[in-house]
Amino acid sequence: QKEVEQNSGPLSVPEGAIASLNCTYSDRGSQSFFWYRQYSGKSPELIMSIYSNGDKEDGRFTAQLNKASQYVSLLIRDSQPSDSATYLCAVKFGNQFYFGTGTSLTVIP
Protein backbone atom coordinates (compact mmCIF):
# COMPACT_ATOMS: atom_id res chain seq x y z
CA GLN A 1 0.00 0.00 0.00
CA LYS A 2 1.54 3.26 -1.12
CA GLU A 3 1.05 6.06 1.35
CA VAL A 4 1.30 9.81 1.25
CA GLU A 5 1.33 11.49 4.63
CA GLN A 6 0.62 15.08 5.43
CA ASN A 7 0.09 16.89 8.69
CA SER A 8 -3.62 17.70 8.67
CA GLY A 9 -3.06 20.91 10.59
CA PRO A 10 -4.57 23.35 10.91
CA LEU A 11 -1.45 25.39 10.31
CA SER A 12 -1.73 29.06 11.12
CA VAL A 13 0.79 31.70 10.10
CA PRO A 14 0.67 35.49 10.25
CA GLU A 15 0.42 37.45 7.04
CA GLY A 16 3.84 37.99 5.50
CA ALA A 17 5.40 34.94 7.13
CA ILE A 18 6.68 31.79 5.46
CA ALA A 19 4.30 28.83 5.50
CA SER A 20 5.97 25.42 5.36
CA LEU A 21 3.95 22.40 4.29
CA ASN A 22 5.40 18.92 4.45
CA CYS A 23 4.67 15.60 2.83
CA THR A 24 6.28 12.18 3.10
CA TYR A 25 5.67 9.21 0.87
CA SER A 26 6.28 5.52 1.25
CA ASP A 27 7.41 4.36 -2.17
CA ARG A 28 11.00 5.03 -3.24
CA GLY A 29 10.08 4.44 -6.85
CA SER A 30 7.77 7.43 -6.98
CA GLN A 31 8.55 9.60 -9.95
CA SER A 32 6.57 12.79 -9.89
CA PHE A 33 5.32 15.03 -7.14
CA PHE A 34 2.62 17.66 -7.13
CA TRP A 35 1.15 20.27 -4.85
CA TYR A 36 -2.47 21.30 -5.23
CA ARG A 37 -4.41 24.02 -3.48
CA GLN A 38 -8.08 23.51 -2.68
CA TYR A 39 -10.30 26.29 -1.46
CA SER A 40 -13.36 25.32 0.52
CA GLY A 41 -16.12 24.15 -1.80
CA LYS A 42 -13.87 24.20 -4.86
CA SER A 43 -11.85 21.60 -6.71
CA PRO A 44 -8.06 21.24 -6.41
CA GLU A 45 -5.86 23.54 -8.44
CA LEU A 46 -2.31 22.64 -9.44
CA ILE A 47 0.33 24.88 -7.89
CA MET A 48 3.61 23.11 -8.53
CA SER A 49 5.07 19.95 -9.91
CA ILE A 50 8.57 18.70 -9.19
CA TYR A 51 10.38 15.71 -10.61
CA SER A 52 14.01 15.88 -9.49
CA ASN A 53 15.81 16.47 -6.21
CA GLY A 54 16.30 20.03 -5.09
CA ASP A 55 14.25 23.18 -5.12
CA LYS A 56 11.87 24.53 -7.70
CA GLU A 57 10.63 28.08 -7.40
CA ASP A 58 7.58 29.70 -8.94
CA GLY A 59 6.78 33.15 -7.65
CA ARG A 60 6.13 32.95 -3.92
CA PHE A 61 6.07 29.16 -3.99
CA THR A 62 9.05 26.84 -3.64
CA ALA A 63 8.78 23.08 -3.83
CA GLN A 64 11.57 21.02 -2.31
CA LEU A 65 12.15 17.37 -3.08
CA ASN A 66 14.44 14.95 -1.29
CA LYS A 67 14.01 11.48 -2.74
CA ALA A 68 16.53 9.89 -0.36
CA SER A 69 14.40 11.02 2.59
CA GLN A 70 11.14 10.49 0.67
CA TYR A 71 10.09 13.98 1.51
CA VAL A 72 8.57 16.82 -0.48
CA SER A 73 7.69 20.22 0.90
CA LEU A 74 6.06 23.44 -0.20
CA LEU A 75 7.15 26.81 1.06
CA ILE A 76 4.95 29.84 0.64
CA ARG A 77 6.79 33.11 1.12
CA ASP A 78 5.07 36.34 2.10
CA SER A 79 1.90 34.45 2.95
CA GLN A 80 -1.34 36.22 2.16
CA PRO A 81 -4.84 35.66 3.55
CA SER A 82 -5.80 34.48 0.07
CA ASP A 83 -3.39 31.56 0.55
CA SER A 84 -5.72 30.18 3.22
CA ALA A 85 -6.80 26.82 1.82
CA THR A 86 -6.13 23.11 2.05
CA TYR A 87 -2.94 22.00 0.33
CA LEU A 88 -2.81 18.52 -1.14
CA CYS A 89 0.37 16.62 -1.85
CA ALA A 90 0.19 14.07 -4.67
CA VAL A 91 2.75 11.47 -5.66
CA LYS A 92 2.79 9.56 -8.93
CA PHE A 93 4.06 6.01 -9.08
CA GLY A 94 3.70 4.21 -12.37
CA ASN A 95 0.35 5.28 -13.73
CA GLN A 96 -1.19 5.83 -10.32
CA PHE A 97 -1.53 9.01 -8.32
CA TYR A 98 -1.64 8.94 -4.55
CA PHE A 99 -2.97 11.90 -2.60
CA GLY A 100 -2.38 12.95 0.96
CA THR A 101 -5.32 14.02 3.06
CA GLY A 102 -4.25 17.65 2.89
CA THR A 103 -2.99 20.33 5.26
CA SER A 104 -5.30 23.17 6.17
CA LEU A 105 -3.50 26.52 6.15
CA THR A 106 -4.85 29.72 7.65
CA VAL A 107 -3.03 32.99 7.09
CA ILE A 108 -3.96 35.47 9.76
CA PRO A 109 -4.16 39.13 8.66
Add this chain to the structure above:
Amino acid sequence: GAVVSQHPSRVICKSGTSVKIECRSLDFQATTMFWYRQFPKKSLMLMATSNEGSKATYEQGVEKDKFLINHASLTLSTLTVTSAHPEDSSFYICSAKSGAPTDTQYFGPGTRLTVL
Protein backbone atom coordinates in the same frame (compact mmCIF):
# COMPACT_ATOMS: atom_id res chain seq x y z
CA GLY B 1 -3.52 25.72 -21.03
CA ALA B 2 -4.59 22.46 -19.37
CA VAL B 3 -8.20 23.38 -18.77
CA VAL B 4 -10.76 20.81 -17.70
CA SER B 5 -14.45 21.59 -17.67
CA GLN B 6 -17.29 19.83 -15.95
CA HIS B 7 -21.00 20.08 -16.58
CA PRO B 8 -23.29 20.63 -14.82
CA SER B 9 -21.70 22.49 -11.93
CA ARG B 10 -24.67 21.84 -9.71
CA VAL B 11 -27.60 19.48 -9.95
CA ILE B 12 -30.56 18.76 -7.72
CA CYS B 13 -32.62 15.71 -8.51
CA LYS B 14 -35.25 13.46 -7.01
CA SER B 15 -34.40 10.12 -5.54
CA GLY B 16 -34.48 7.37 -8.15
CA THR B 17 -33.44 9.48 -11.12
CA SER B 18 -30.17 9.18 -13.01
CA VAL B 19 -27.71 12.02 -13.40
CA LYS B 20 -25.00 12.35 -16.03
CA ILE B 21 -21.91 14.46 -15.44
CA GLU B 22 -19.59 15.39 -18.29
CA CYS B 23 -15.88 16.01 -18.01
CA ARG B 24 -13.97 17.57 -20.88
CA SER B 25 -10.32 18.39 -21.42
CA LEU B 26 -10.51 21.57 -23.45
CA ASP B 27 -7.00 22.09 -24.73
CA PHE B 28 -5.29 18.74 -24.48
CA GLN B 29 -6.02 15.12 -25.11
CA ALA B 30 -6.40 12.92 -22.09
CA THR B 31 -6.08 9.18 -22.47
CA THR B 32 -6.77 8.89 -18.76
CA MET B 33 -9.36 10.66 -16.68
CA PHE B 34 -10.19 10.16 -13.03
CA TRP B 35 -13.40 10.52 -11.07
CA TYR B 36 -13.41 11.51 -7.41
CA ARG B 37 -16.00 12.28 -4.82
CA GLN B 38 -15.53 14.42 -1.80
CA PHE B 39 -17.70 14.86 1.27
CA PRO B 40 -17.60 18.12 3.23
CA LYS B 41 -14.29 18.62 5.03
CA LYS B 42 -13.07 15.22 3.90
CA SER B 43 -10.29 14.24 1.55
CA LEU B 44 -10.65 13.27 -2.08
CA MET B 45 -11.78 9.74 -2.66
CA LEU B 46 -10.85 8.17 -5.98
CA MET B 47 -13.83 6.36 -7.47
CA ALA B 48 -12.49 5.16 -10.78
CA THR B 49 -9.89 5.57 -13.45
CA SER B 50 -11.22 6.01 -16.95
CA ASN B 51 -9.13 5.11 -19.98
CA GLU B 52 -10.19 6.14 -23.45
CA GLY B 53 -11.68 3.27 -25.39
CA SER B 54 -11.67 0.77 -22.57
CA LYS B 55 -13.63 -0.08 -19.46
CA ALA B 56 -13.07 2.00 -16.38
CA THR B 57 -11.19 0.62 -13.40
CA TYR B 58 -13.18 1.06 -10.21
CA GLU B 59 -11.77 1.39 -6.72
CA GLN B 60 -12.73 -1.12 -4.12
CA GLY B 61 -16.18 -0.48 -2.71
CA VAL B 62 -17.40 1.59 -5.65
CA GLU B 63 -20.36 -0.02 -7.43
CA LYS B 64 -19.69 -0.02 -11.14
CA ASP B 65 -23.37 -0.59 -11.95
CA LYS B 66 -24.31 2.46 -9.95
CA PHE B 67 -21.60 4.75 -11.23
CA LEU B 68 -21.37 4.23 -14.98
CA ILE B 69 -18.30 5.69 -16.62
CA ASN B 70 -17.80 6.16 -20.32
CA HIS B 71 -14.65 7.56 -21.92
CA ALA B 72 -15.54 7.57 -25.57
CA SER B 73 -13.04 10.14 -26.80
CA LEU B 74 -9.73 11.65 -25.82
CA THR B 75 -11.44 14.76 -24.51
CA LEU B 76 -14.65 13.50 -22.92
CA SER B 77 -15.52 11.22 -20.05
CA THR B 78 -18.94 10.91 -18.46
CA LEU B 79 -20.10 9.67 -15.09
CA THR B 80 -23.70 8.59 -14.72
CA VAL B 81 -25.08 8.14 -11.24
CA THR B 82 -27.92 5.69 -11.74
CA SER B 83 -30.98 5.58 -9.50
CA ALA B 84 -29.52 8.25 -7.28
CA HIS B 85 -30.33 8.26 -3.57
CA PRO B 86 -29.75 10.92 -0.90
CA GLU B 87 -26.56 9.17 0.24
CA ASP B 88 -25.12 9.80 -3.24
CA SER B 89 -25.24 13.54 -2.58
CA SER B 90 -21.66 14.72 -2.77
CA PHE B 91 -19.13 16.81 -4.66
CA TYR B 92 -17.99 14.90 -7.74
CA ILE B 93 -14.73 16.00 -9.30
CA CYS B 94 -13.10 14.76 -12.47
CA SER B 95 -9.51 15.18 -13.53
CA ALA B 96 -7.65 14.60 -16.75
CA LYS B 97 -4.08 13.47 -17.08
CA SER B 98 -1.86 15.21 -19.57
CA GLY B 99 0.56 13.11 -21.53
CA ALA B 100 4.26 12.65 -21.13
CA PRO B 101 6.57 14.10 -20.06
CA THR B 102 4.62 16.02 -17.42
CA ASP B 103 1.88 13.43 -16.78
CA THR B 104 0.03 15.88 -14.58
CA GLN B 105 -3.54 15.69 -13.32
CA TYR B 106 -5.68 18.74 -13.94
CA PHE B 107 -8.98 18.96 -12.11
CA GLY B 108 -12.35 20.09 -13.34
CA PRO B 109 -14.35 22.54 -11.22
CA GLY B 110 -16.55 19.82 -9.78
CA THR B 111 -20.25 19.00 -9.75
CA ARG B 112 -22.29 19.33 -6.61
CA LEU B 113 -25.02 16.71 -6.60
CA THR B 114 -27.95 16.94 -4.22
CA VAL B 115 -30.45 14.09 -4.23
CA LEU B 116 -33.73 14.87 -2.51
